Amino acid sequence: MSRIVSREQYFEAALGILADTGFKGLNIGKLCDTLGVTSGSFYHHFTGWQDFVDSFLHSWESGQAAVLRELNFGRGNWATDIAALRQLTVGLNQAAEAAIRAWSANDETVREVQRRVDELRRTTVHRAVRRVVSDEEAAEVLTTLGMAMLVGYQQLSGDLRPPMARLLDEYVRLIDLHHRAELQA
Template structure:
C-alpha cells in the first residue's frame, strides 16, 4: 500500500530541508525519501520541479501574509503593535528563510517572492513604528534598521552569541527612544 501525502506535507518537508541542507540540498528524490513516497506522487501533485517551486513559494508567501493578518497590527495601540512585531520576528523559521534568501540569489522567481514578503513586512513594521515615533522619515530609517537586523540575524543565527530576543528588546528600546512626546 502506498502512502498518500498532501501538498502541505511536501511544503513543510521542503522548508525543513531548506533549513537543514540549504537550497542546494532540496530535490525531488530527497523530498520523496523523507516523505516515504515515490517520485510519481511528486509529479502527481506538481507536474514538474518548477511547478513545485512556484507552489512552495506561493505557500510560503501566503503563510507570511496570514501571519501578518492574525497578529492584528494597527488596531490603535502602538505598544501592542511593537510587541506583535517582536513576536512575529521571534516566530519566523529563520534557518529556512536564510536558505530561501540564498536561493533567491540564484533563482529569479525566488527573488521576486522574497521581495514581496519583505515589502509586506516593511509596510507593516513601518506603520507600527510610525505609530510610536510619529515622524515618517524617522520611522523609515528605524524600519530599515529592523529589516537589516532581522535579515542579518537569519544569516548568522547558527553562530550567534546574542539571542534574537535580546536583539528585539534592544530594537524596541531604539524605537521608543524616538517616541514622540
C-alpha cells in the same frame, strides 16, 4: 502500504530541508525521502520541479501575508503591535528563511517572491513604527534598521550570536526611546 501526503506536507518538508541543508539540498528525491513516499506521489501533486517551486513559493508568500494580516494592527495600542511583530519575528524559521534568501540570489523567480515578502514585511514594520514615532525620517530609519536586523541575522552563520529575541528587545527599546523623546519634546 503506501503513504498519502498532501501538497502542504511537501511545502512543510521543503522548509525543513531548506533549514537543514540549504536550497542546494532541496530536490525531488530529498522531498520524497523525507516524507517517506515515492516520486509518483510527487508527480501526483506537481507536474514537475518548476511547478513544485512555483507552488511552494506561492504557499510561502501567501502564508507570510496571511500571518501579517491576522495581526490586526491598529486595533490596540502601539506596544501591542510592536509586541506582535516581535513574537512573529522570533517565531520565524530563521534557517529556512536564510536558505530562501540565498536561493533568491540564484533564481529570478525566488528573488521576485522574496522581494515581495520583504516589501510586505517592510510596510508592516513601518506602519507599526509610524504609530510610535511621528517623525517620518526617524520612522524610516527605524524601519530600515529592523529589516536590516532581520536580514542580517539570517545571514550570520555559527552560534556566536545572541538570540533573535534579545536583539528584538533592544530594537523595541530603541523605538520606545524615540517615543519617549517625542513625548518630552
